[in-house]
Amino acid sequence: MIEEKFDAIVVGAGMSGNAAAYTMASHGLKVLQLERGEYAGSKNVQGAIMYANMLEKIIPDFRDDAPLERHLVEQRLWVMDDTSHTGIHYRSDDFNEAKPNRYTIIRAQFDKWFSRKVREAGATVLCETTVTELIRDAKDKVVGVRTDRTGGEIFADVVVLAEGVSGLLGTRAGLREMPKPKSVALAVKEMHFLPEEVIEQRFGLKAGEGCVIEAVGTISRGMAGLGFVYTNKESISLGIGCLVSDFAATMESPYVLLDALKSHPSIRPLIAGSEVKEYAAHLIPEGGYKAIPQLFGDGWVVVGDAAQLNNAVHREGSNLAMTSGRIAAEAIMQLKSRMRPMTRQNLVLYKIMLDNSFVIKDLKKYKDLPALLHTNSRNFFTTYPQLMSQAAQNFMRVDGTPKIDKEKASTAAFIKARSRWGLLSDAVRLVFAWR
Amino acid sequence: MTIAASRIEEKLFQNRYLVDSGRAHIKVRPHEKPSANLRALTRVCPAQCYELNDKGQVEITADGCMECGTCRVLCEASGEIEWNYPRGGFGVLFKFG
Numbered sequence: 090m091i092e093e094k095f096d097a098i099v100v101g102a103g104m105s106g107n108a109a110a111y112t113m114a115s116h117g118l119k120v121l122q123l124e125r126g127e128y129a130g131s132k133n134v135q136g137a138i139m140y141a142n143m144l145e146k147i148i149p150d151f152r153d154d155a156p157l158e159r160h161l162v163e164q165r166l167w168v169m170d171d172t173s174h175t176g177i178h179y180r181s182d183d184f185n186e187a188k189p190n191r192y193t194i195i196r197a198q199f200d201k202w203f204s205r206k207v208r209e210a211g212a213t214v215l216c217e218t219t220v221t222e223l224i225r226d227a228k229d230k231v232v233g234v235r236t237d238r239t240g241g242e243i244f245a246d247v248v249v250l251a252e253g254v255s256g257l258l259g260t261r262a263g264l265r266e267m268p269k270p271k272s273v274a275l276a277v278k279e280m281h282f283l284p285e286e287v288i289e290q291r292f293g294l295k296a297g298e299g300c301v302i303e304a305v306g307t308i309s310r311g312m313a314g315l316g317f318v319y320t321n322k323e324s325i326s327l328g329i330g331c332l333v334s335d336f337a338a339t340m341e342s343p344y345v346l347l348d349a350l351k352s353h354p355s356i357r358p359l360i361a362g363s364e365v366k367e368y369a370a371h372l373i374p375e376g377g378y379k380a381i382p383q384l385f386g387d388g389w390v391v392v393g394d395a396a397q398l399n400n401a402v403h404r405e406g407s408n409l410a411m412t413s414g415r416i417a418a419e420a421i422m423q424l425k426s427r428m429r430p431m432t433r434q435n436l437v438l439y440k441i442m443l444d445n446s447f448v449i450k451d452l453k454k455y456k457d458l459p460a461l462l463h464t465n466s467r468n469f470f471t472t473y474p475q476l477m478s479q480a481a482q483n484f485m486r487v488d489g490t491p492k493i494d495k496e497k498a499s500t501a502a503f504i505k506a507r508s509r510w511g512l513l514s515d516a517v518r519l520v521f522a523w524r
Numbered sequence: 525m526t527i528a529a530s531r532i533e534e535k536l537f538q539n540r541y542l543v544d545s546g547r548a549h550i551k552v553r554p555h556e557k558p559s560a561n562l563r564a565l566t567r568v569c570p571a572q573c574y575e576l577n578d579k580g581q582v583e584i585t586a587d588g589c590m591e592c593g594t595c596r597v598l599c600e601a602s603g604e605i606e607w608n609y610p611r612g613g614f615g616v617l618f619k620f621g
Contacts, residue, residue, distance in 0.1 A: 125609055127542070131617045132591065196621035217613030237611050255593030257609060268597055275594045277570045279535070280620045324620075333597050337564040344532050344570060367620045368535035370570035370592040 095121045095245040097421060098234055099212075100220050100258060102129035104407040105393025106251030107203040108147050108414030114212035116422055121243060122212050123236060125219040129207075130200025133253075134278065134371035135407055136319055136326060138301065139194045143408035147415050148206060152188065156198040158321035159299025160189030163292075167355065169306030169316075170478040174355045185298070193299050193319050193326070195280075223248060223262045223389070230432070231388030234258075247388055247421055247431040251414060254372045254394040265382030265391065270337055271463055272376030272397070274314065276330025277343040279351075281363035285323045291359055292320055303404065306474030308350050310341055313466035315404070316350050318359060325360055327351065330373055335466060343370065373406065374399040378456035384443065385436040390417045398448055402455045409448045416442045457522040468515060472506050532572045536588040544614040548586045550595065551606045558582045561598040562605070569595060590616050 099110040102124035110122040126132040138161070144151050163180035184190060208214050224233040224242060233244035250259045260267045285296070292300040304316040314331030329346050336343065350356055374380065374397040381397050384390060392398070393410035400409060420439035421431070429435045443449055462469055480499040503512060550573070555562070562582050565574040571588040574595070584605075596607040609615070 125612045127613050127617050130621055132615075134590075134618060134621045137621075197618050198620070200621070219609050219612040255591075255596060257607075267601060268593075270597050273593075273597055275568070275570065275592060333568075333594055336568040336594070337561055337598055340564055340567040342567050342570075342572075344535060344572075348531065365535075365538060367538050367618065368590075369539075369618055369621060370590040370594075372593050372597070 093119075095119050095213075095243070096425065097121075097247050097249055098123065098243060098245040099249040099251055100234065101251035101253055101256070101393075101395075102126070102200065102204050102207075102214065102216070103133045103251060103253055103393060103410065104200075104203075105395075105410035105414035106249070107200065107207050108411040109249045109251060109392060109418045110207045110212045110214075111147060111203070111210050112415050112418035113422060114207060114210035117211075118422065118425065120212040121245065122207060122214045123218045123220050123234070124204075124214065124216045126216060128201055128216055129204030129214070130197035133196045133200055134369045135194075135196045136278070136317055136328065136404070137194050137196050137199075137407065138319065138404070139192050139199065140405065140408040141188065141190055141192065143411045145188075147411060154202070156194065156202050158193040158195060159294070159297060160184065161191045161193065161299045161301060162294070163298075163300040165300065165302040167302055167304040167306070168474045168477050169304050169308050169353065169355065170475045171307055172354055173478045173482065174304065174306070175477050175481050193301070193321050195321060195324075220252075220258055223258055225388075229387060231262075231386070246425075247390065247436070249414070249417055249421075250389060250391040250395055251393050252395050254374050254397075256395040259382075259391055259395060264386060264389065265395075268372070268374065268380070268397070269376070270334035271332055272374065272380045272459070273333050274330040274373045274375045274401075275333050275336055275343055275370065276328055276373055277347050277368070277370045278326055278328030279347065279365050279369075280367045281325040281327055281360045282323060282366055283325065283360070283363045287362075288320050288323065288325065294320065304350075305470055307471055308346065308353065309470050310339065310346065311467045311471045312336065312339060312341065313462045313470060318356065324366075325363065327356070327360060332375060332463065332466075333372070334463070344368075373401070375401045375459055377401060377459045378449070378452040379459070381449075381452070384440050385433065387433045388431050390421070390436055390439050392417050398452070400451050400455070402458055403451070405451075409451075412446060412448050413443060416446060416448075455522065461518055461522045465515065468507065468511075476503050476506055536571055539588075539590070540617040540619060541587065542614050542617060543587050544610050547611065548584070549608045549610040549615065550584055550586045550589065552582055552584050553604055553606065555581060555604065559599075559602065559604060561602070565595050565598065568598070
């Protein structure tokens with residue numbers, strides 16, 4: 090369908106694909122981007138929080154016209170049992186700065202904007218086009234792609250696989266393994282619409298300010314999982330995600346969990362009277378450092394969720410995606426400018442550059458956490474939250490019991506539930522996995 | 525179970541889809557008795573696309589599929605399902621995402 094040869098083909102128009110395509114096109118490379126959705130963003134799902142710094146490195150003046158919802162001034166972490174939550178809140182007026190640090194976004198709208206920037210930078214963007222296969226030459230180097238459009242063979246020096254967590258191309262071509270049930274979480278989300286002022290009242294916000302709540306505890310029914318409530322301008326994104334392996338083992342239904350979360354006494358008042366306009370589901374890479382596949386080869390690199398680049402501990406995904414897309418583009422541009430071919434030997438530059446960035450350094454820091462949380466999910470997501478809640482209630486309720494007896498009762502409850510040895514070993518393992 | 529079923533239909537009703545009639549992008553391979561993972565899909569699929577028929581086999585109606593890939597992760601490697609993306613432009617179309 091397209092006769093010409095491109096410097097690079099980017100498969101996918103999510104965060105990593107758009108970052109890669111924009112970076113290369115704005116530096117004069119001839120870029121073709123292929124997206125299977127009707128428009129960029131129509132297949133993409135995220136919570137979603139967007140980190141300004143990582144986008145600033147790609148589009149410094151993005152604040153001028155990007156569709157941003159609210160900049161975040163408050164983050165709450167809730168540990169929940171069935172009727173209560175124990176929370177840590179951090180709120181600071183420092184986040185009301187000229188160039189705010191984090192924003193909530195709505196991905197379909199944000200990705201449309203990003204895609205427009207990619208086109209304006211000079212890339213050719215073809216939507217409604219599913220890439221079906223990688224084309225290789227006699228030496229097994231990837232030299233192009235086949236699509237589901239007629240006559241769809243297109244050639245390029247390098248293919249950037251930005252195809253997302255469930256990308257078929259790379260796995261079918263044997264470039265990486267399919268994600269394992271224990272290394273991906275299934276998250277479901279609803280969009281709850283409310284007037285701006287109602288959201289601001291309920292969360293104690295001024296116009297433009299945002300608040301996020303992330304919640305762990307009995308809401309995940311013993312599975313390793315996280316619930317979230319993000320404030321957008323006139324909607325609330327509310328969802329919950331748990332490991333696919335845990336879902337399969339427990340046979341829990343994600344929409345049952347979501348409905349239970351919505352009716353939790355701590356959540357229900359926040360969304361009361363809202364109109365739900367969308368229900369979405371998506372996988373999130375949770376395997377961390379140990380799940381990262383081979384990142385480059387002859388004629389190809391892989392970026393973003395497809396490369397499992399997601400920091401589950403800090404719930405940073407899109408910024409790792411954007412950064413890996415940008416770095417892959419910069420590596421390709423360097424090779425181009427030095428007239429080096431896009432071979433495995435040369436594309437190692439992408440990995441070297443990524444290893445030196447926060448992306449791999451952060452993932453390496455938490456390399457043992459996924460396994461720890463996976464094997465201890467019931468303790469970390471049910472037993473401890475329940476114990477914390479009971480201890481807090483014991484502490485708050487004034488009923489004539491001497492305080493010393495209350496303290497003893499709380500300590501005894503922890504020891505009864507996990508034993509002294511269990512508590513110590515959980516604590517030690519958590520500290521070692523964290524540091 | 526029936527309560528959950530009616531709720532999921534209400535949820536999916538909010539979404540926009542362009543269904544590629546006659547070209548289901550996911551197929552379940554004929555089987556006598558479903559494996560544990562295949563059976564789990566009747567509960568775990570967030571769009572409740574998978575259901576047990578009266579012979580105890582798992583069937584799929586992929587119309588409400590949100591293309592999350594959960595069933596692929598659980599059942600593609602074993603060959604129990606055949607999983608593809610819908611043709612370009614078809615399938616779920618998120619308004620918000």
